[in-house]
Amino acid sequence: MASTTASHATPPSLSLPPSQFARLQPHAYLLAHLSPPAASNQPSLRANGRAASQFRVTSANAGSLTHTNGSAVVRIGDTAAVCGVRAEILNTEDIASWSVSHASDEQTDDKKSKSEEGDTDSQDKEDRAHIQDLNLLVPNLSLSTGCAPGFTPGAAPSALAQSLSHQLLSLLHSTRLVQADDLRIWYQPPNLEAEALGEQMDVDSEESGNPAREIKAFWVLYIDVMIISLAGNPFDAAWASVLAALRDTKLPKAWWDDDNETILCSDDIADAKKLSLRGLPIASSFCSFEADAAAGWRSVIIPDAEEQKAQEQKQKKQGMQQRWVLADPDGYEEGLSQERACVVVDKENDGKAKTVIVKMEKHGGWALDGDDMRQLVDVSAQRWDEMKRILDQC
Amino acid sequence: MADRRRINGPPGGTRPPVFASVQQSSTGAADRARRQRQPAELRKIFLKTGLIPTASGSSYLEFEPSASLAAARSNPKSLIPPSSALKLACTVHGPKPLPRSAAFSPNLVLTTHVKYAPFAARKRKGHIRDASERDLGVHLETAIRGAIVAERWPKSGLDITITVIEAEDDRWWGDAPNSHDASWGMMNVLAGCITAASAAIADARIDCLDLVSGGVAALVADDESPSSTGAPRLMLDMDPAEHQSIVSACVVAYMPARDEITELWLKGDSSRAALEKDDERTGHEALVDGAVDAARGANTVLAEAVKESMERSIAQV
Amino acid sequence: MIGPTASLSHLHRADGSASYKCPATGYNILGAVNAPVELPGRRDALKPEEATVEVFVKPGTTTAGVGERYVEGLLRSVLGKVVLGREKGFPRRGVVLTLAIVGGENIERGDSYLTVFPALLHAGLLSMISASVPLSMTFSATLLGVTKSGDIVRDPSPAAAKAAVSLHVFAISSKNHLLLNESEGRFDFDTWELARQNAVTICQGSSKGSDGDVNMEEEKNASGNGFIRETVEDQIYSDYVYKLDSI
Numbered sequence: 007m008a009s010t011t012a013s014h015a016t017p018p019s020l021s022l023p024p025s026q027f028a029r030l031q032p033h034a035y036l037l038a039h040l041s042p043p044a045a046s047n048q049p050s051l052r053a054n055g056r057a058a059s060q061f062r063v064t065s066a067n068a069g070s071l072t073h074t075n076g077s078a079v080v081r082i083g084d085t086a087a088v089c090g091v092r093a094e095i096l097n098t099e100d101i102a103s104w105s106v107s108h109a110s111d112e113q114t115d116d117k118k119s120k121s122e123e124g125d126t127d128s129q130d131k132e133d134r135a136h137i138q139d140l141n142l143l144v145p146n147l148s149l150s151t152g153c154a155p156g157f158t159p160g161a162a163p164s165a166l167a168q169s170l171s172h173q174l175l176s177l178l179h180s181t182r183l184v185q186a187d188d189l190r191i192w193y194q195p196p197n198l199e200a201e202a203l204g205e206q207m208d209v210d211s212e213e214s215g216n217p218a219r220e221i222k223a224f225w226v227l228y229i230d231v232m233i234i235s236l237a238g239n240p241f242d243a244a245w246a247s248v249l250a251a252l253r254d255t256k257l258p259k260a261w262w263d264d265d266n267e268t269i270l271c272s273d274d275i276a277d278a279k280k281l282s283l284r285g286l287p288i289a290s291s292f293c294s295f296e297a298d299a300a301a302g303w304r305s306v307i308i309p310d311a312e313e314q315k316a317q318e319q320k321q322k323k324q325g326m327q328q329r330w331v332l333a334d335p336d337g338y339e340e341g342l343s344q345e346r347a348c349v350v351v352d353k354e355n356d357g358k359a360k361t362v363i364v365k366m367e368k369h370g371g372w373a374l375d376g377d378d379m380r381q382l383v384d385v386s387a388q389r390w391d392e393m394k395r396i397l398d399q400c
Numbered sequence: 401m402a403d404r405r406r407i408n409g410p411p412g413g414t415r416p417p418v419f420a421s422v423q424q425s426s427t428g429a430a431d432r433a434r435r436q437r438q439p440a441e442l443r444k445i446f447l448k449t450g451l452i453p454t455a456s457g458s459s460y461l462e463f464e465p466s467a468s469l470a471a472a473r474s475n476p477k478s479l480i481p482p483s484s485a486l487k488l489a490c491t492v493h494g495p496k497p498l499p500r501s502a503a504f505s506p507n508l509v510l511t512t513h514v515k516y517a518p519f520a521a522r523k524r525k526g527h528i529r530d531a532s533e534r535d536l537g538v539h540l541e542t543a544i545r546g547a548i549v550a551e552r553w554p555k556s557g558l559d560i561t562i563t564v565i566e567a568e569d570d571r572w573w574g575d576a577p578n579s580h581d582a583s584w585g586m587m588n589v590l591a592g593c594i595t596a597a598s599a600a601i602a603d604a605r606i607d608c609l610d611l612v613s614g615g616v617a618a619l620v621a622d623d624e625s626p627s628s629t630g631a632p633r634l635m636l637d638m639d640p641a642e643h644q645s646i647v648s649a650c651v652v653a654y655m656p657a658r659d660e661i662t663e664l665w666l667k668g669d670s671s672r673a674a675l676e677k678d679d680e681r682t683g684h685e686a687l688v689d690g691a692v693d694a695a696r697g698a699n700t701v702l703a704e705a706v707k708e709s710m711e712r713s714i715a716q717v
Numbered sequence: 718m719i720g721p722t723a724s725l726s727h728l729h730r731a732d733g734s735a736s737y738k739c740p741a742t743g744y745n746i747l748g749a750v751n752a753p754v755e756l757p758g759r760r761d762a763l764k765p766e767e768a769t770v771e772v773f774v775k776p777g778t779t780t781a782g783v784g785e786r787y788v789e790g791l792l793r794s795v796l797g798k799v800v801l802g803r804e805k806g807f808p809r810r811g812v813v814l815t816l817a818i819v820g821g822e823n824i825e826r827g828d829s830y831l832t833v834f835p836a837l838l839h840a841g842l843l844s845m846i847s848a849s850v851p852l853s854m855t856f857s858a859t860l861l862g863v864t865k866s867g868d869i870v871r872d873p874s875p876a877a878a879k880a881a882v883s884l885h886v887f888a889i890s891s892k893n894h895l896l897l898n899e900s901e902g903r904f905d906f907d908t909w910e911l912a913r914q915n916a917v918t919i920c921q922g923s924s925k926g927s928d929g930d931v932n933m934e935e936e937k938n939a940s941g942n943g944f945i946r947e948t949v950e951d952q953i954y955s956d957y958v959y960k961l962d963s964i
Contacts, residue, residue: 071487071519071565071566072469072481072484072485072566073481073484073519073520073521073522073566074519077519084452084453084454086451086452088517088565090517090518090519091519092518092519092524093417094409094414094415094416094417094524095414095415095416095417096409096410096412096414096415097412097415100410100412100413100414101410101412102411102412138825138826138828139825140410141408141409141410141411141826142410144407144408144409145407146406146407146518146527148517148527150515150561151489151491151515151561151563152452152455152489152490152491152492152493152513152559152560152561152562152563153452153454153455153491154454154455155454155455155493155496159513159515159559159561160513160515160529162405163405163406165786165789165790166790168405168406168783168786168787169783169786169787169790171406171407171783172407172783172784172786172787173787175407175783175826176784176787176828176829176901177901179828179829180829180901180902226409226410226414228409228518228519228524230517230518230519232517232563232565234452234489234563234565235451235452235453235454235455235458236454237453237454256479258417258419258479260417263420268418269417269418270418270419270420271417271418271419271420271479272419272420272421273419273420273421273422273478273479273480274477274478274479275476275477275478275479278479308853308854308892308894309892310892310893311890311892311893311894311895312893314894337454344794344797344798345798346794360905361905362903362904362905363900363903363904363905363906363909364901364902364903365900365901366898366899366900366901366909367898367899367900368895368897368898368899369791369794369795369896369897369898369899370794370795370797370798371798371896372798372890372894372895372896374895375894375895376895376910376913379898379906379909380906380910383906404780404781404782404783405782405783406783407783407826408826
């Protein structure tokens with residue numbers, strides 16, 4: 007696909023084949039594609055044949071791995087991520103800081119908040135307390151799969167892999183995607199008193215007589231992402247695979263077995279419960295490609311933001327665009343730009359209500375300003391619709 | 401100590417879930433997985449090259465799910481999978497210059513690396529390679545080294561990386577480990593690794609003597625085996641989850657054009673085998689021959705995949 | 718509100734150093750820069766025409782983990798863009814910045830680094846200046862929290878940051894460019910834009926200030942960029958005080 011468009015747009019005077027030109031002069035090559043000569047009447051396309059705000063073809067497939075509670079494979083162009091979710095049990099006895107008082111306090115709170123109008127505030131706090139403080143979500147991303155040259159297999163995770171793992175965890179926490187209630191394994195001690203009293207039990211005693219429900223254990227979700235193929239933009243693919251895998255995740259029904267003093271699970275698939283996730287945050291990454299690669303350094307005096315903007319406007323009018331914001335950059339484009347932006351959006355009410363931004367990030371340069379970010383949010387909102395369709399199908 | 405380069409779970413550690421039905425252990429025997437194939441019938445292999453464009457060569461290999469697994473997938477009842485089907489991705493990077501610190505080598509320096517994904521097996525794997533994974537890497541290296549024309553690339557290195565996304569079981573999940581037990585699943589994984597690596601190397605256009613493919617055969621002593629002597633029978637391409645007791649198994653890396661074996665790994669007791677009446681071979685010979693037959697079968701798939709890779713590269717030019 | 722305090726060049730072994738303390742968020746950062754230095758053994762990986770900026774972040778009480786790697790990457794991308802790495806003597810060399818979080822709330826596993834970010838950026842910048850690393854511009858950063866009622870709070874305390882609906886970090890250069898933005902929580906674009914304008918005001922002083930000279934002086938001192946400028950001016954004054962005395 008890339009090679010056919012490439013041969014069109016390179017200037018005819020060039021005697022090198024396009025693929026070699028692309029390697030020798032990557033910056034000029036991409037620039038030639040983005041700003042074709044006005045006479046040629048060609049649209050401004052990237053070297054890979056996409057328009058600036060076009061994402062790569064995305065496909066997702068969930069539930070194909072046998073030994074996982076939930077799994078997904080997401081391919082965005084040539085970047086492929088496999089995510090497997092494994093659930094294990096954390097007994098409250100194994101939590102050093104877990105005290106009896108803690109447990110009973112929490113759960114009375116919980117009851118109250120539920121019986122009242124589902125006060126989201128205290129519930130939020132408790133989610134935070136459990137999921138974050140007890141490390142119930144453990145995402146790890148691995149790049150040492152031979153996914154790209156430069157990552158030595160077997161070496162410790164590279165700085166990139168580590169920061170991607172952190173970004174995944176941070177986003178899981180800040181979006182509160184997983185509900186703590188799904189991860190709790192409760193135990194209702196039998197009401198021995200009530201049994202002794204027999205039929206005397208009346209409505210009142212249900213409140214006072216029943217021993218309090220307690221949390222006996224938590225599910226811990228090990229979310230492992232293997233980037234099988236890396237051709238730029240690993241975060242979008244990794245996050246989409248995590249999201250698809252969590253949507254696919256089924257936790258078995260678990261209970262505290264008083265006789266064995268352990269947690270037992272039912273292997274019946276009818277008993278298993280899917281996670282109820284909060285929303286569907288979709289990540290979209292961008293990079294900004296500047297026409298003048300060395301602009302930043304020779305001129306020590308960088309113009310003021312307003313001046314720069316005016317200048318840019320002027321040049322744009324003359325048909326000389328100076329920079330392009332490229333959506334979903336591939337590996338080649340990532341190598342040519344420093345400025346990155348990432349927007350994670352969600353739409354409330356399953357896409358019918360307004361767009362909510364859950365994370366926004368921009369660093370590595372000063373070309374993108376408020377107006378650009380507004381456009382990126384709009385593009386990301388469109389991407390949300392597309393991704394929702396893809397994830398719903400898988 | 402906590403790994404500070406990764407995100408760690410709860411410090412107290414976690415336990416895999418225990419299923420109540422397993423504890424009662426009454427239902428177990430009824431739905432144990434059984435081999436539906438003939439003894440000499442191989443599983444289908446899905447092999448595709450060039451899926452990872454950033455690598456010089458790549459391949460993806462998948463074994464056909466066993467009958468029990470396919471049934472469990474189409475009509476899920478239990479959360480415990482009856483067996484699993486091998487899935488792995490292989491990439492080849494190189495030939496590339498050796499790092500400056502490396503000693504001079506007149507030949508291509510081959511590095512192999514096999515890693516299981518944490519979710520690949522029934523038991524969660526660690527992030528750091530364990531002994532069995534390193535072992536697989538060494539076996540794979542021997543198998544491939546015999547096939548590559550290494551003197552064509554002096555002072556160069558070739559990295560072969562395999563990520564096992566789903567591994568084979570060592571035995572049926574409900575069985576308790578017994579004396580015959582060994583990591584039989586590993587042998588299937590190795591056979592898959594060899595075939596996939598060979599395809600990826602061909603995809604990377606590294607000169608080889610021949611395509612090398614992996615094959616597994618086993619001597620199996622199941623209760624219901626019809627042989628009157630009770631001697632173990634020869635099974636090609638066994639799925640450990642489908643057999644009660646594997647007595648011995650053998651994996652070979654085989655080059656059909658030269659009729660050469662580059663790697664042979666045999667485990668267990670192969671002294672007794674139930675063979676045809678007029679078969680004069682010892683159990684050991686029969687086992688190796690069986691593995692070679694399995695490798696020949698894999699080779700047809702491999703040749704097809706390599707042909708496809710060639711056609712693709714010609715179409716690009 | 719008590720403003721931040723900073724001091725320059727008090728580590729003698731490093732080429733440049735700075736400490737930065739923000740009483741509102743409670744963070745105290747110590748930064749040290751060595752530049753330009755020879756980076757051993759990795760010449761192939763270095764860019765031939767530019768200096769390589771390396772950033773290390775050390776948390777106060779624990780060893781560095783994945784979160785620190787992420788922050789280091791962000792700081793590197795911001796500072797790497799500001800450092801004039803092609804000046805004489807810099808290509809193929811390294812600029813090594815080490816930031817230690819000396820005081821303040823611990824950052825838990827998986828927490829966002831948003832709350833410390835401005836302090837780290839300021840300490841990093843001041844250390845760079847102290848080491849006389851050539852920069853194309855200075856910048857200042859701010860942390861803004863949006864509360865449930867929609868109010869924008871500047872430099873929220875750790876407790877307030879936890880309760881906030883969304884948190885935003887902006888770094889605005891001395892020339893009004895948006896150098897870095899990190900936002901998380903739940904918000905819409907208008908909120909973000911409002912926060913951004915707020916950040917510009919905080920970092921640059923009010924826009925009216927640039928009209929008159931007298932006005933500007935006063936405004937600048939209150940703004941983030943003004944604070945950076947003032948800190949450096951104070952340091953230069955004390956460095957050259959012997960000259961002033963001799964006149």
